[in-house]
Amino acid sequence: MIPVRVDDPDDPRLADYRALEALAHRSDPHRFVAESELVVERLLRSDYGVASVLTTASHCERLAPILAARPEVPVYVGEQAVLRQAVGQNFHRGVAACGLRPAGLRxxxxxxxxxxxxxxxxxxxxxxxxxxxxxxxxxxxxxxxxxxxxxxxxxxxxxxxxxxxxxxxxxxxxxxxxxxxxxxxxxxxxxxxxxxxxxxxxxxxxxxxxxxxxxxxxxxxxxxxxxxxxxxxxxxxxxxxxxxxxxxxxxxxxxxxxxxxxxxxxxxxxxxxxxxxxxxxxxxxx
Known part of the structure; x- marks a missing residue:
């Protein structure tokens, strides 16, 4: 698992996290966003597909052993200010992940x-x-x-x-x-x-x-x-x-x-x- 540094809040690889607050009011039929270190850890330990993880450097370091067990998952790391601009709100939880919905929960x-x-x-x-x-x-x-x-x-x-x-x-x-x-x-x-x-x-x-x-x-x-x-x-x-x-x-x-x-x-x-x-x-x- 090699984290990818992101410095541009408009980076197209962060498209799943745009306007994060709007996801509280509507559901994407194929993807979802999970937040906080505990929740993302449980997602990564599960059988769910994960499209990507977005995190700060400190959270990435703490999650390193779990991320290493999921080498297929892209990990994007950025400064708090960059991530805040990317998601459109305060990114105080420090880590989020985009998960793939199983067929039974679409x-x-x-x-x-x-x-x-x-x-x-x-x-x-x-x-x-x-x-x-x-x-x-x-x-x-x-x-x-x-x-x-x-x-x-x-x-x-x-x-x-x-x-x-x-x-x-x-x-x-x-x-x-x-x-x-x-x-x-x-x-x-x-x-x-x-x-x-x-x-x-x-x-x-x-x-x-x-x-x-x-x-x-x-x-x-x-x-x-x-x-x-x-x-x-x-x-x-x-x-x-x-x-x-x-x-x-x-x-x-x-x-x-x-x-x-x-x-x-x-x-x-x-x-x-x-x-x-x-x-x-x-x-x-x-």
């Missing part, structure tokens, strides 16, 4: 390549459904990338085998989501799904028990639920909750008991509690 992609999405869904769902025990988490309708990132982080922490995300919701590879997930999205098996009901029905038909998280009157308290070997947990948006179509394909409803006067927790906090109680406590090391 948000806002209307290209012919999206035809492969159903095939990918079939492959991943069949793989999980064939296991004797697993935990699948499905999150529907989450508009806030910070919530999506926090849920990715909880899924990784508590041993979720597959995280299914609503493709109509926030992008898990947006800047805010990656930051909230602390880079754990690169290690967590995650798939964007269009037909949420169909995905749940397939897992249920293969022997999974489906629990819908809802504060509704039919819900059983979390402490009364006995964890099955094959488990699918459904969580919905804070405002609307799970739609009737998803609740209808569930086997049971579950709620977290709370003091009177508190109607709900934020979706990220509630999901972490559900996963700890139903998934993580049964995993190795927990």
């Amino acid at each position: 948000w806002n992609d209307m290209s012919p390549e999206t035809d492969r999405q159903p095939v990918l869904e079939d492959t991943l769902l069949e793989d999980v459904a064939g296991r004797p025990a697993y935990t699948v988490l499905l999150a529907q309708g989450l508009a806030d990338p910070a919530n999506v990132g926090a849920i990715v982080r909880a899924a990784r922490a508590f041993g979720v085998d597959l995280l299914l995300l609503d493709r109509a919701g926030a992008d898990p590879l947006s800047r805010r989501a990656i930051r909230a997930a602390a880079g754990n999205v690169f290690a967590q098996a995650t798939l964007g799904v269009g037909d949420l009901v169909g995905a749940v029905q397939r897992l249920r038909g293969a022997g999974a028990t489906v629990l819908a998280a809802t504060p509704g009157p039919r819900a059983r308290p979390l402490g009364a639920v006995v964890r099955p070997a094959r488990l699918v947990i459904l969580v919905g948006s804070e405002g609307q909750g799970l739609p009737a179509a998803l609740r209808a394909v569930g086997d049971d409803e579950v709620a977290i008991p709370m003091r009177p006067g508190v109607d709900s927790l934020g979706v990220a906090a509630a999901t972490a509690i559900l996963l700890y109680a139903l998934a993580g406590a049964h995993g190795p090391g927990l």
Whole structure:
């Protein structure tokens, strides 16, 4: 790995990092940008493709062993002032990387390549459904990338085998989501799904028990639920909750008991509690 010095903020090799702030509001269907030393380190250690790394000299030195293990990744090094001009904002984190999206996480992609999405869904769902025990988490309708990132982080922490995300919701590879997930999205098996009901029905038909998280009157308290070997947990948006179509394909409803006067927790906090109680406590090391 031989870093390439860049002194011109208009260098065409830095095109992926232009107007970095704008990427907080839109998703590129093929690439994404990850920031901070910890997050970039986790990206480089993952199986994700990486188009390039942009960094200051000091961060490059600290990341040298990891960069050496990925010799195919171009590394561009520049002064803080040059990088700040190139990205269009303060480059205080000191390092960023342009990653290549896996097919299952191509948000806002209307290209012919999206035809492969159903095939990918079939492959991943069949793989999980064939296991004797697993935990699948499905999150529907989450508009806030910070919530999506926090849920990715909880899924990784508590041993979720597959995280299914609503493709109509926030992008898990947006800047805010990656930051909230602390880079754990690169290690967590995650798939964007269009037909949420169909995905749940397939897992249920293969022997999974489906629990819908809802504060509704039919819900059983979390402490009364006995964890099955094959488990699918459904969580919905804070405002609307799970739609009737998803609740209808569930086997049971579950709620977290709370003091009177508190109607709900934020979706990220509630999901972490559900996963700890139903998934993580049964995993190795927990």
